[in-house]
Amino acid sequence: MINIQSMSKSYGHTQILDNVTTEFEPGCITGLIGPSGAGKTTLIKCILGMESIDNGTITIKDISIPNREILRSIGYMAQSDALFEDLTTYENMKFFGKLYIGKDLNLNHQIDKALNMVNLSDEANKKVKDFSGGMKRRLSLAISFIQDPEILILDEPTVGIDPKLRKSIWNDLFDVRDKGKTILVTTHVLDEADKCDKLLLMRDGKIISYGSPNEIKHKFNADTIEDVFLKLGDDDDA
Numbered sequence: 001m002i003n004i005q006s007m008s009k010s011y012g013h014t015q016i017l018d019n020v021t022t023e024f025e026p027g028c029i030t031g032l033i034g035p036s037g038a039g040k041t042t043l044i045k046c047i048l049g050m051e052s053i054d055n056g057t058i059t060i061k062d063i064s065i066p067n068r069e070i071l072r073s074i075g076y077m078a079q080s081d082a083l084f085e086d087l088t089t090y091e092n093m094k095f096f097g098k099l100y101i102g103k104d105l106n107l108n109h110q111i112d113k114a115l116n117m118v119n120l121s122d123e124a125n126k127k128v129k130d131f132s133g134g135m136k137r138r139l140s141l142a143i144s145f146i147q148d149p150e151i152l153i154l155d156e157p158t159v160g161i162d163p164k165l166r167k168s169i170w171n172d173l174f175d176v177r178d179k180g181k182t183i184l185v186t187t188h189v190l191d192e193a194d195k196c197d198k199l200l201l202m203r204d205g206k207i208i209s210y211g212s213p214n215e216i217k218h219k220f221n222a223d224t225i226e227d228v229f230l231k232l233g234d235d236d237d238a
């Protein structure tokens, strides 16, 4: 679904991504994990075509990125919320829905479905400026679901979300995955990393390891992903 070959990216003279080659498959939740500054968000922005790349290729469904049509098949939740504070939940959803939803889907039905998923249906008429941080994250997540996209890219989606809702969001992600969607998620919550089907470990702009959580733990001789993460800080490449 998403294919990256020998891709590099610099900001000025600083190399941020170094010869990244990887693939993301449908029906799979891939977790991007690695220390702060490893290049996870930059990789996501390159996949979305928000940042240009210096070398290599990125294709989605065999189409080179950037491509405007392909963007419609991606639901994206950024690390910081980009919401209209003076509008209500419903009005925000309607604005983004009109941008992303094709004629084949019913806007109100999609809004109801997405708000229900993040437990915000009762807050549909509340203005975003009166929201807590967690509520804003949930609304951003609902917006990423709105057009029922083939690909979901979520940058730290559960920051500020309480454990009960976090569990329910992960169950929703499993459902979406089981419908054959491709999901990419960055997280620093390491028990969430264990819920992913595959993990892509990054450090200093390079891919250090790729595999299921158990394969990665085995490779690093670690009992938990947290141990893997700590070892990432001081081990040589595994």
Ligand SMILES: Nc1ncnc2c1ncn2[C@@H]1O[C@H](COP(=O)(O)OP(=O)(O)OP(=O)(O)O)[C@@H](O)[C@H]1O
Binding pocket: 011, 016, 034, 035, 036, 037, 038, 039, 040, 041, 042, 043
């Ligand atoms: N627009 C930019 N201009 C210059 N440097 C940037 C820019 N965006 C990111 N960087 C640098 O690129 C590096 C990777 O940043 P990135 O946000 O991709 O890391 P990350 O792995 O997502 O980190 P975190 O886990 O903290 O979100 C960092 O050193 C950061 O300072």
